[in-house]
Amino acid sequence: MKLVRPLALWTALxxxxxxxxxxxxxxxxxxxxxxxxxxxxxxxxxxxxxxxAADAVVVTVNGQAIMxxxxxxxxxxxxxxxxxxxPPGMEVPQERIQMLRxxxxxxxxxxxxxxxxxxxxxxxxxxxxxxxxxxxxMKKFAEENGLTLEAMTEQIAAAGMTVEDVKEQFLTRAKxxxxxxxxxxxxxxxxxxAKTYYDEHQEEFAQPExxxxxxxxxxxxxxxxEEKAQIRxxxxxxxxxxxxxxxxxxxxxxxxxxxxxxxxGGEYTFPRGQMVKPFEDAAFALENGQISDIVETQFGYHxxxxxxxxxxxxxxxxxxxEGLMERLTDQKQMETWQALKARLRAAAKIEWSPEEQARxxxxxxxMEMMQQMRMQQVPAPQPQQ
Numbered sequence: 001m002k003l004v005r006p007l008a009l010w011t012a013l014x015x016x017x018x019x020x021x022x023x024x025x026x027x028x029x030x031x032x033x034x035x036x037x038x039x040x041x042x043x044x045x046x047x048x049x050x051x052x053a054a055d056a057v058v059v060t061v062n063g064q065a066i067m068x069x070x071x072x073x074x075x076x077x078x079x080x081x082x083x084x085x086x087p088p089g090m091e092v093p094q095e096r097i098q099m100l101r102x103x104x105x106x107x108x109x110x111x112x113x114x115x116x117x118x119x120x121x122x123x124x125x126x127x128x129x130x131x132x133x134x135x136x137x138m139k140k141f142a143e144e145n146g147l148t149l150e151a152m153t154e155q156i157a158a159a160g161m162t163v164e165d166v167k168e169q170f171l172t173r174a175k176x177x178x179x180x181x182x183x184x185x186x187x188x189x190x191x192x193x194a195k196t197y198y199d200e201h202q203e204e205f206a207q208p209e210x211x212x213x214x215x216x217x218x219x220x221x222x223x224x225x226e227e228k229a230q231i232r233x234x235x236x237x238x239x240x241x242x243x244x245x246x247x248x249x250x251x252x253x254x255x256x257x258x259x260x261x262x263x264x265g266g267e268y269t270f271p272r273g274q275m276v277k278p279f280e281d282a283a284f285a286l287e288n289g290q291i292s293d294i295v296e297t298q299f300g301y302h303x304x305x306x307x308x309x310x311x312x313x314x315x316x317x318x319x320x321x322e323g324l325m326e327r328l329t330d331q332k333q334m335e336t337w338q339a340l341k342a343r344l345r346a347a348a349k350i351e352w353s354p355e356e357q358a359r360x361x362x363x364x365x366x367m368e369m370m371q372q373m374r375m376q377q378v379p380a381p382q383p384q385q
Contacts, residue, residue, distance in 0.1 A: 058109060060351045061116040066109070074108045075101065081161060102363045109356065117344040118175050129178050134171040141170070180336050187336055189328035191321065197328060198317050205315040208271035212308030213283040214248055215266045217258040219300040235294055235301045242291050248305045257300070267307070279304070 057065045079101055086092060122129065142152045156166050180187060198205065218235050220228045238255055242248050249265025256262040272280060279302060282295045286306035295302045352360070 056355070057353055058356050059113060059353065060349075061113055062120060062348050062350075064116055064120075066112050066116065070112065071105065071108055074112070075105050077161065077165065078104050078108065084158070099366070102359070102366070106360065106363055113345075113350060114341060115172060117341075117348055118172070118179060121179055121344060122175060125179075125182055127178050127182060129171065129175045131167070131171060134167060134174045137174050138167065138170045176337060180333065180340060183340055184336050187329065187332045189325045189332060191325065193328055194321055194324045195317060198320065198324060202314055205320055207310065207313055207315050209284075209312040210269055210271055210308075210310040211283050211306060212267065212269040213286070213304050213306045214252055215258070215261070215268070215279070215302045215304045216242075216248075216252045216256045217266075217300055217302050218255070219257045220296075221299065232294065232301055235303065239291070239294060239303050242303060242305070248291070269308070 056068045058068050058071050059066050082100060082104070083097075139149060142149050145152075147155070152166075153163055156163060216235075216238060218231050218238075220231055223231065238251055242251055249267070252262055252266030256266050258266065261268055268275075270280075270283075272284065274280070275283070276297045276299070278295055278297050282292045282302075283304050283306055286292055286304065288306055288309060290306055292302075292304040295304060
């Protein structure tokens with residue numbers, strides 16, 4: 001089951017890479033290295049929000065105007081969603097909020113230009129995409145991510161979006177799919193293409209030696225020798241019950257003090273070099289189904305039951321085929337969209353308002369300045385002694 005973060009959900013919906021930039025959000029929302037006026041995310045958002053202004057044309061695409069009211073509306077939706085990523089109580093410098101707002105505006109204006117071009121191309125080809133098609137895509141998306149529509153709606157609300165926002169994104173996604181199919185036909189990767197990729201990239205599918213084992217941990221950190229003796233005695237009783245045939249997973253859920261694994265019956269799957277050495281040595285030395293003696297590590301006392309083992313090798317094609325076909329399909333669709341978008345833009349007459357041109361130029365200069373500052377902060381390589 002794939003889990004989708006609310007903000008990543010919004011980004012994923014359109015399928016046209018117009019909202020890329022989430023990668024940089026976290027760094028931009030971190031406190032500045034130098035002192036700067038700071039505020040809570042809510043206060044900063046209110047202070048950084050632009051003052052209301054009369055509606056104006058931001059850009060025209062083949063004569064069709066995109067208005068300031070539409071741009072501002074879309075920017076505010078995304079800013080609310082992005083600011084929800086800020087941990088409660090974290091203070092964010094005003095300049096960081098404004099920088100994120102500027103970046104968001106740049107992404108939104110480019111997205112709106114692309115949407116106009118998509119609609120114009122569909123109209124020229126006499127291709128219609130209905131809201132019903134978009135709703136089907138929405139249901140399919142929820143199912144693919146292991147979600148019900150209700151659960152996905154909750155994620156949407158948590159990100160500050162409405163169901164109507166998401167329906168609009170799915171409509172866009174359906175339009176893009178229809179346009180790409182009209183240009184390129186079926187873009188789904190075939191099993192033969194996946195097999196060719198698999199054969200040519202064997203190193204990607206190398207799998208180390210793996211063991212699957214469940215354990216029960218009783219912690220001894222900070223305990224006296226007397227307390228450790230009592231803990232060991234308790235573990236000996238648990239070991240007797242496990243070897244007598246009691247369900248190991250149930251014992252782990254009841255007694256284990258490892259919060260990372262107790263809810264799944266103490267189970268881990270791991271290669272060599274990942275666990276502390278006494279634990280690793282014991283797990284790899286066991287046979288499947290065998291339960292260890294008490295093993296001591298710096299964390300405490302463990303008993304371990306090995307349940308599975310895989311030798312080092314290459315993952316079989318059948319194991320990776322489905323995921324690989326999905327990955328190659330995504331890659332083909334993205335490459336096709338980028339090429340199509342470039343062609344649509346090259347053939348279009350796109351005219352930015354003088355005010356928007358000035359905004360974009362200022363933003364680019366700001367980004368260039370930040371990049372130069374980052375480069376200056378990187379220590380120069382030192383000659384080897």
